[in-house]
Amino acid sequence: MELLKQSIRQMINISDEEMNTFLSFCKRKSFPRKAYLSDSGQSIKEIFFIEKGIIRVLITDIGGTEHTTHFAIEHQYIADYSAFLTQQKSKYQLQAMEDSDTIILTKEAIDWGYKNLQEGEKMGRLIAEFYFIYLDTRIQNSYTLTPKQRYDLMSTIFPNIHNRVPQHMIASYIGVTPVHLSRLKKANRQKL
């Protein structure tokens, strides 16, 4: 669990004893490619820390069309964090795009952390702020960046993503049609 430990220590000061108790509430879980880590309609009691693999978040609209809203890769956390916080049913699905290894931070672990870790509330604040900034930046970018800029930004944030997930999911994440995405990729290749 070294990677998770490092990630927590980047957020807060935590003693070895605190860390060990916190981690005793966590558990490992692996998911084969295409498996769902969590499903719409479920109660969400888990946050996933990704040790290996790539996860996509999708939502299905009223017309039945799937939209890929997020990706998360190694050393990142992923969850339907709204549903985790509100304990209302999830509307998202989390799907493994490769065989993936995760560490599950249970609701029990998080609640224990808020009560017992010296800086537990700070960790919760930083996680919520991170998620908020991430989401809001996505919204801002949808207005203020061109499709080309959003494509380039995505390639920076998720290196090698084009070899890891199907192109139509990338198009959905950027908010362009698959045909538009092909044109963007072609234009970038011609510049090299």
Add this chain to the structure above:
Amino acid sequence: MELLKQSIRQMINISDEEMNTFLSFCKRKSFPRKAYLSDSGQSIKEIFFIEKGIIRVLITDIGGTEHTTHFAIEHQYIADYSAFLTQQKSKYQLQAMEDSDTIILTKEAIDWGYKNLQEGEKMGRLIAEFYFIYLDTRIQNSYTLTPKQRYDLMSTIFPNIHNRVPQHMIASYIGVTPVHLSRLKKANRQKL
């Protein structure tokens, strides 16, 4: 500052002494209708608590079109919270839709709170979580609710909003054209 005190006490336990010191960092400010509370390109060092009035948040896209992304009314907080947290330049504008009275929570107040309030970090966590849930719910609704459902939901969240702000801003917030909004309003009137 009674309303702000109540709002804070709903989030955390706080002594009178802590409250008074915290509020000593805050200040009142009024804005006439159409005035901007904060502008794009600015550094954001203030969160506004609305005592009276209504504020809209807008962003201008690369084509120069304004999009109304949020409203906030009495007893709510509003800010470009991402820019406040990251201290990067704001891309949003906050505009008063009526003569509005606010209490400004300065960055100095918030930073002091994290360090000195017994439950300051918890307050920060709850504010960030609230913002995150609000934003994520907006995104979910754009996929999973019909325009009619989004219209009805907005009327519940912001009672009387139709008499307080121009219709084209409401249409923008819901994500429909002004013509579509007129049809939704007409259909609702005919049901009464």
